[in-house]
Amino acid sequence: MSGGVGTLAAGPGRPGFGASRAGGVVRRSFGFYLPAVLVFVGALVLFEVVLDALNVKSFLIPKPSAILAALRDNWSSGRFALQPAAINTLQEALMGLVIGTVAGVAVALATARWTTARGILLPLAVAANAVPIIAFAPLLNNWFGLLNPLSKALMAAVLVFFPVMANVTRGLVQVEPGSLELMRSYAASEWTILRKVRIPNALPYFFTALKVVTTFSLIGAIVAEYFGGSNTSLGRRIVESASAFKFDVTWGAILLGAATGIVFYLVVVLVERLVIPWAAALRGET
């Protein structure tokens, strides 16, 4: 490199993040999560030993090995087939995630663009968020049909909507005043400012929200199922296996839901790393 450039905070050997492709992200994520996975497996083994030693009744807490066996035995067939149930629930959750996210981003864009809209919509949204929304599940079932996946998806969507809307609005509005003055000096239009400043500024906020609401969407779908719906769903499987005292199956269904949530979350993390690689570098995570 040419000498005498002055203070070299970063050498030219580490330019940008061109190397951050999917493979690298997966490998790094694997390294990052490996200790947690090991602790989790260790805890399962400990549980197994302790439950066995204390002779805990299986209807209180079934042993991990019994849960895994129940998962295997009820995977794709039988009265409590879990795999098709998980797929249905995941579909509902995904549908809700998409609907809630699209609506949340749309309202956020409107509130960021029109101050009047912000004045009207934000207090309403805050008020709406204070309502225990999950209480509406029976109503949604009533409105859209007990067996209609849409009634579950909408429950998920309502839960997803607020965090997405609130976070993206913050990202769009909380722009450094200096950035706006710079754009003003270029005589940039509001539309240009939105595209070149507000939206890029909001992307990290958006992904932060997305990481939270993936879980919300599963909660929404499963809880809505508790109040009735297709039997091929995790929520119904949990309710029915529990009332049949098949608690190993219940735990199996919960475990499956948890695993789905974790995969969901990891997908968002991966997409975030690909879309805004600089954000992770800024946080010092690479």
Next chain:
Amino acid sequence: MTASSPAPVVRIAGVDKTFGRGDRVVTKALEAIDLDIARGEFVSLIGPSGCGKSTLLRIVGDLTSPSTGTVQVNGKSAEQARRDRDYGMVFQAPVLFDWRTVEDNVKLPLEILGYDAARRTARAREMLELVELGDFLKHHPFQLSGGMQQRVAIARALAFEPAILLMDEPFGALDEMTRERMNGEVLRIWEQTGTTILFVTHSIPEAVFLSTRVVVMSARPGRITKIVNVDLPRPRTDDTREERRYFELVTEVREALRAGGGDLDDSGTIDGMDAASMERTIAEGAVG
């Protein structure tokens, strides 16, 4: 205007600026400012904190408007000049976008001005070579030091060849060594590009070293108390800072400042706020 005196790039006439709420005047920032800046000049505004020097620069750049008086840039109103993209602005903070690489930050104004892709790339690289950051095209701002970030901001401001460069304490946040080196850089760039520069600073040596003229302002309300012509030979180098004439001029500016009342401090702020945030605060109704 006669043929013998070419039209000034900037003509400030009878500018007052008061900050207030409704009819109530909270602060009188500027009073009766008249100043012409000719093409290719390097003019520094210097004064005690709260003298309104940043406000004056912001009025020239149409980031705020004068309460009375007019500003003309190339014979146009300041607003029209801004719409014509006559201004390159460099603030105390570099105001770079972390999501853009160094190169893409410099390209930002070129995108807004509608340059085609090839011309954007060529121009951005040329400017980054000029500020000696050609090896850092693909870095992101947060990977650079403060001095390097400010050089990116300068490259960005120069990229679209604005008629005038407005620099608002661009090196105020840098340490003395970096600052002196950046002064040398700015002079070199100014000599290479022949651009007109209006420069706000609270450093007397910086003002004298850089300028063709130093405009000395008094404490609030800001008035022009003296204009010091800097007749140091060019090119100015590190040796310039050790010449007798340099010290004489520094002394002249310092005495003019003292006569105008108020001392320089290190912050260059109004009650700890810069002009921009003070305006915002007043606009939001938190003051007064």
